[in-house]
Amino acid sequence: MLSNRIALIAVTALAPAIWGTTYLVTTEFLPPDRPLFAALVRALPAGLLLVALTRRLPRGQWWWRSLVLGTLNIGVFLALLFVAAYRLPGGVAATVGAIQPLIVAVLASGLLGERLTPRTAIAGIAGVAGVSLLVLRAGAKLDVLGVAAALGGAVVMATGVVLSKRWTSPAPLLATTGWQLVAGGLVLLPVALLVEGPPPSGLTAGNILGYAYLAIPGAAVAYALWFRGIRGLSATSVTFLSLLSPLVATTVGWLVLGQHLTTAQLLGAVIVLAALVAAQIPLKKKENHADHSVRSGGRRREPSGDRSAIARP
Incomplete structure (x- = not known):
């Protein structure tokens, strides 16, 4: 059982690790100043591909559930991420986003x-501190809207994670991953057209390769792994894995772009890893009492809903 859990954690961790390469792909392969179009291309084609491959459509209440989850996990989250990225230095945005595990x-x-233990709270606070050391720079300016x-x-994504676990x-x-990607892409479509206008013309082979990377590994594969982790692990354990994204982004910047690493960044990386590992340690039986309270007769209570629905990660 322990080996299965470790394997699931490792596989799920691939999702935020892949997302950590987004900055490199965006800056090196994509046209400048088109982040919403990049988010749209990342979500909608990948979702349509998964729906076509699985040939499954939602049923009953899973039509609106897919819309809600796709909007939270992908559509609104990526739109807010775009606003934050444009109005804040990257380090500030990442540091604020690191509060997500605590919200979850x-x-x-x-x-x-799920029991909110002191260990979880301390790990969450340490995660924010570690990310700030890793990516925050002196003199970074704050913007209220950003x-x-x-x-x-962070709140939207945290809500999406918890609802994905509950439903x-x-x-x-x-199939379920595809539904959410399509829903999120459809939410992004009018926003991208309104803010950025029509798609960019004259795309190069490098641009197309970058968009393909965001759509296939960055969305179809990564979100499937992420939702699989949510299904098999606690919501809190999964969301702490998101701290890997800024860690991988910093590591890739050092390895590929030749960016300099400071002592403070190395300390931040150690703190992030420690917080992440601490959050993955299973709770003792006494700590896990609250989780058992939702069980009846040895079986976990399933939320009421349309059990004839076709899909969910």
Whole structure:
């Protein structure tokens, strides 16, 4: 059982690790100043591909559930991320976003019965401190709207993670992932057209390769792994893995772009890894009492819903 859990954690961790390469791909391969179009291309084609491959459509309440989850996990989250990225230095946006595990822990305690332990709280605070050391630079300027967007993105994504754990479906993982990507892409479509106008013309082979990377590994594969982790692990454990994104982004910048690493950044990386590992240690039986309270007769209570739905990660 322990080896299975470790394997699932490792596989799920690939998703934020892949997302950590987004900055490199965006700056080196994509046209400048088109982040919403990049987000749209990342989500909608990947979702349509997964729906076509699985040939599954939602049923009953999974139509609106897919819309809600896709909007939270992908559509609104990426839009807010775009606002934060444009109005804040990258380090500030990443540091504010690092509060997401704490938000998930609080929401999960109320909606999923997960115990909010001192260890989780300390790991969450340490995660924010570690990311700030890793990416925050002296003299970084704050912008109220940018900070609000970054915080809103963390809240939106945290809510999406918890609801993804709460709402279950017997449908295949790839089908549900496709539904959410399509829903998120459709939410982004009018926003991208309104803010950035029509798609860029004269795309190069490098541009197309970059967009393909964001759509296939960066969305179809990464989100499937992420939602698989949410299905098999606690919401809190999964969301702490998101701290890998700024860590991987910093590492890739050092290895590929030749960026300099400071002692403070190395310390931040150690703190992030320590917080991440601490959050993955299973709770003792006494600590896990709240989780058992949602079980009845040895079986976990499933939320009421349309069990005939086709899909969910």
